[in-house]
Amino acid sequence: MGRIVLEQVAKRFGDAEVIPALDLEIEDGEFAVFVGPSGCGKSTLLRLIAGLEDVSGGRILIDDADATQMAPARRGLAMVFQSYALYPHMTVRKNIAFPLRMAGLDKAEIERRVQSAAAALNLTDYLDRRPGQLSGGQRQRVAIGRAIVREPAAFLFDEPLSNLDAALRVGMRLEISELHKRLRTTMIYVTHDQVEAMTMADKIVVLQAGRIEQAGSPLELYRAPRNRFVAGFIGSPRMNFIEGEEAGRRGAFAIGVRPEDIALSREPAPGAWEGVVGVAEHLGSDTFVHVHETGLAETITVRVSGETPCAHGDRVWLTPREDAIHRFDAEGLRIA
Amino acid sequence: MGRIVLEQVAKRFGDAEVIPALDLEIEDGEFAVFVGPSGCGKSTLLRLIAGLEDVSGGRILIDDADATQMAPARRGLAMVFQSYALYPHMTVRKNIAFPLRMAGLDKAEIERRVQSAAAALNLTDYLDRRPGQLSGGQRQRVAIGRAIVREPAAFLFDEPLSNLDAALRVGMRLEISELHKRLRTTMIYVTHDQVEAMTMADKIVVLQAGRIEQAGSPLELYRAPRNRFVAGFIGSPRMNFIEGEEAGRRGAFAIGVRPEDIALSREPAPGAWEGVVGVAEHLGSDTFVHVHETGLAETITVRVSGETPCAHGDRVWLTPREDAIHRFDAEGLRIA
């Protein structure tokens, strides 16, 4: 079980209104990801749910029970912190067992649960080490292990991967996804990395300045962003925005085209945008070409296949796929 | 000017041989990137070039002059540290001016150069702030500014972006690339992130345990990795390796196929590898499908277009592009 409902939840720190009243429902078993730029209130929202901060207004329902005034430990949630927050003076075994000890379980039961969590997370060999003797990824797994043993109604993750290096991040991302597939427990995951959001979420909640800009499945957000903010935030490399005449011609204040929806050619083409290659980033499989001097936007990024030859200073012509163009009005709202 | 040549350079710390004798040439104006796993000696090599460590053997030539015994300051190189190493008690202006003050330049000249560096790096508004009052990206720029003003023969960067978050990393990566395009000064850049290496380098030097595994342009390494280590290190997601029968059939001990070189279908196909989808990561433009139970390797990762419908538990068939298969012998060396 783990249905979490926020009703008009608001948070002020002193005078600063960090989260204006917002409503949100997270279904049982759902993997919800909060994304948004730094300082937009993701962590705050998560901590409100966890009970580590008091709400300034509104109610938090967990499985239809009002949890607004409950102590963190009583909400039946488990949290994985960005810093892992492992107890450095305890062995892995003790770390994982800690919540069970606090709950007063008997020794045999604790040991049984620790063993099964460790097995699930490939930690069996490390049970007697201290966190200091583990690599970043292993620590992350211990933190998850500590959360799992409690068999919580929901997991809360606050940027759990941001301290790992790129390669590890990919691996751990997969592990968490697989864990979710296996446990089918509600998970709320905070990140500012849109790749993580896209790859992991059932539901992405895009936040800006404490407000929900859009909530929906990754592909919904990718295909039909509600406004320019969401459009710019989701997708990598970023969507290119063009204002002015080109947009006007398409009946919009601004249009957006994703780098993968632009074709690049080295010959002039009718209606194509002309420009000069700034930097071409060769990733092997793909190349990201940053095109300048188009007169439309400072840079237009185009994704082409890895084989396309392309170098700094080349003159190129860009053709957007017309059906993939997103249109926005002056307020930044999408024109359907 | 800034041609850097290492001749039989070696480094021991006490008994530990961190770098066995190696040779390397970096041409004037080249952007060289040292990559490799943690602890492989990247930083050590950079510090040898900078003069912050003494070599245990061999010679370092800078612009054909023997610099092996020169003091760091006299080598005409500038270094940007991973921690930025800004002077916390000085304003941005003073930080940038510091090397010039040490060089005994007069006030007006210092001010002129600081202004021009600040302008180039968009730091003009922050000149009177302390490093503590800047964001990560701004600090990074100050560190670069401090390096630029000296007009060095070469820049040395030691993982300059590893303390930044994903979005900023991409931006700064581009800025450094553009800086290089503009200044055309030799740059040596250390990272363990292969994406950075691929996108920025003229020449990538892949290190393992202090040895150079391969040095060459990004696409050379992508297309013709000299061994399994390089093949696995370059490219994202990683190359899939398959040993055993499938490899034997192709006259190799092991074969490697990149995720983008595998076609995925939901119908059986002749010769195709059968498997079950574990996690499908939807990035919008692409989807990475992690396929299990193929009997060939634990997981085979496939990259398909964003539109391909694909979910956990689906049964799929994989067909590698035969011409894109890399073959390796038992020692891990590429079979041409």
Next chain:
Amino acid sequence: MATRRSRAAARMMMAPAVVLLLGWMLVPLTMTLWFSFRRYLPMRGGDLGWAGFDNYVRFVSSSAFWPSIQATLVIVGGVLAATVALGVLLALLLDQPIWGQGVVRVLVIAPFFVMPTVSALVWKNMFMDPVNGLFAHLWRLFGAEPLAWMSEASLPSIVLIVSWQWLPFATLILLTAIQSLDREQLEAAEMDGAGPLSRFVHIILPHLSRAVTVVILIQTIFLLSVFAEIFVTTQGSFGTRTLTYLIYQRVLESQNVGLGSAGGVYAIILANIVAIFLMRIVGKNLDA
């Protein structure tokens, strides 16, 4: 961490320390204040009635008052200057790679463990005694007339003794601070062409400023109430009568508790002026 619950808990947990210290401060302070307005002469039968501000006026107008303030400031200032300057040098030295670093550190740290009374006795008798003291022997060895430290150089002697006791403290804090300096900063400065002296002036010294403030704060707290060293050595003569010592003389030697209490109130005021002044700097520096 900022829920109502935790804030309530925090107040509860602060209470014992705050209440105890408040009591420790207020009860004697109130009594001192009370005494300071009384003619309280234990030798003449105790509390002889109301004195108004007589004690206060008498205390400041006594010829000993301003010299005592001066002596206090000279001792505090002198010890601070000596310990900080020598402490920085010593810390730099100990930070270098040397053989037997651990042993040297043990040697340097030792004076901190010596009780003030003992150190004053040892210095006064075995080193500074003009006849049998080691310094006298040393002076004679070079054909000089031995110095009568306690009378001819009384303040410097006391500063020397107290500095010897506090040098380890300053050295250790500064040493830890130096060791915490990001080595990359020094390397960056080296790459930037700064020589050893420049690195010291431009990088190390500014980095130490925070540690220096802490040294100054803590030492001042202890130095303002230096007593044993003076009691054992000069008993306040030759210009070494600090405010603390003057109060001691008024209370215990002259047996005028009222007058001494007024002095105590002045000392509290002085301490608070110094405190506010220090807190200003430290407060700023501790935040940074």
Next chain:
Amino acid sequence: MAREHSPRRKALLTVAAWTAGLLIFFPILWTILTSFKTEAQAIADPPLFLNFDWTLENYAAVQERSDYMRFLWNSIVISGASTLLGVLIAVPAAWSMAFVPSKRTKDILLWMLSTKMLPAVGVLYPIYLIFIELGLLDTRAGLTVVIMLINLPIIVWMLYTYFREIPVDILEAARMDGADLRAEILYVLAPMALPGIASTVLLNVILAWNEAFWTLNLTAANAAPLTAFIASYSSPEGLFYAKLSAASTMAIAPILILGWFSQKQLVRGLTFGAVK
């Protein structure tokens, strides 16, 4: 800068550091040496360094005169108990300041420190009167409380600086894991801050051990610690250097040895958050 330094430079620095170290240590060394001389040798001209007849007669004389063990025991009890009590009171206070800071936290902290600046002589009479009233004169309990109060601000500050370095996350994790305040402090905070607590304890034992004003003025026979022991050797009639040295050595030896054994801890503790 991990460059190898030339052995010559290292030798030079070694000589300089040892010279400084020995110079600073010399007064203590000289005291210890003198304690093994006869009174006449103690003032010999020229001074005798090692070439004298080592004798234990001063130690014997001191032990005969005063029951060293009793003073020592009092010192141990008073410094130990006052530190323990201080830590017990300071830990919760430091927890509050470090983890639930408010605008007034720093003011409170600085106020606490400022109570240390009260001149002890100024309040001797009030305290003495209070002690008479409460029957605490010449009791170890009374002295323990006073010394604890004197050092409490330092203890709070040190613990505060230590606690502040402990990530709040970990305490929050404990809270999520169902730990109440007691469990949080006992099982998570205290073990993590153990090095800090240890050095706080050490420093305060030293400060308590060396406290000479209150220990002298509030005790007579029963609770007198080593500071009172020393007061009977300070300047008697006749020659006394050797006996004074012996008594001094006996008074400082326990704490010196403790300090040396735990110097690593102590060094860390002395930093008062000066260093991050």
Next chain:
Amino acid sequence: ETLTIATVNNGDMIRMQGLTDDFTAKTGHKVEWVTLEENVLRQRVTTDISTKGGQFDIMTIGMYETPIWARNGWLAPLNDLSAEYDVDDILPAIRNGLSVDGTLYAAPFYGESSMIMYRKDLMEAAGLTMPEAPSWDFVAEAARKMTDRENGIYGICLRGKAGWGENMAFLTAMSNSFGARWFDMEWRPQFDTPEWKQTLTFYLDLMNEAGPPGASANGFNENLSLFQQGKCGMWIDATVAASFVTNPKESTVADKVGFALAPDAGLGKRSNWLWAWALAIPTGTKKEAAARQFIEWATSKAYLELVAQKEGWPNVPPGTRASLYANPEYAKTPFAEMTLKSINSADPLHPTVKPVPYVGVQFVAIPEFAGIATEVGQEFSAALAGQQTAEEALAKAQALTEDAMEAAGYR
């Protein structure tokens, strides 16, 4: 019962500590000693008695405190002492100093006056002979002649260290012989008189010409060790020092010491003082009976014999009992006779040439004296150290004494 006794860390008291078993054996009472350095002791007992702290059953106090404390009713009178104790055997000068209105309040443990101790060999070498009762002029001349700075020999060692019990004890006694006094009959301080100027100038000149270096830091102890090492030609100080300087174990000049009365200036008063360390019982102790027993034991004739038996006659506490000086064994000690003469020549009730309103030879028995005299002593000490002139020192002394007397309500 267990008695807590506060005492000073002088040799005789330390010897007494060693002999406590004898007392315990006789009476069954145990004794806890609180032995402190003189200044610390004074601070401790004064605080304790003035606040009625009751920490001590017996306090070691001096001739200065006794009358003041007794008048305040803080000391238990020592009447009804046993016949065996023989109060009348106590030297009258000493007894007077420890009594108020004829009642004894503290039993003398040892008594002392001051006298000249000199080096017979050096005196001879200087071609002089020491009369039994020399004048200041003779002393000054002899001191100058004996001085041999090259060889570290100084003609005269006098107290210079500040403190009412240190340099001021000596200087006050000296000033008596020059006709000076602390206060006139109206309690007006007298430092502005020519007599004081003469006293101080004489002292400073003498010390500058014939005194050891750093004399301003020298108290009893420092001078004692100087003399024992043969660095002083003459030393005017407490008579108890005689046993130390003639003790061959401690003194390098034990066999060369002569004694003479403290000098005078022909005005009828000599410059010797009178002092006794005595044992007193604070009122309010619950163990008064046991405390009395102890005091009787420690200041009895039997105690003297006990010490003589254990440590030899030269080491018995001197200066308290006439019977001791009548003892032929004790008379053999070289200093016995001169000590007795010195003590007898002091008169605490009429210490000065001109009349004064106070008692005490080298002190003024009023509560404020210790504080005032210490501060005055610091001024004089600073003058000896060359930091100010005699005139400046006297002017400051006058001012601060006036101040303090006013604060204390005398004027």
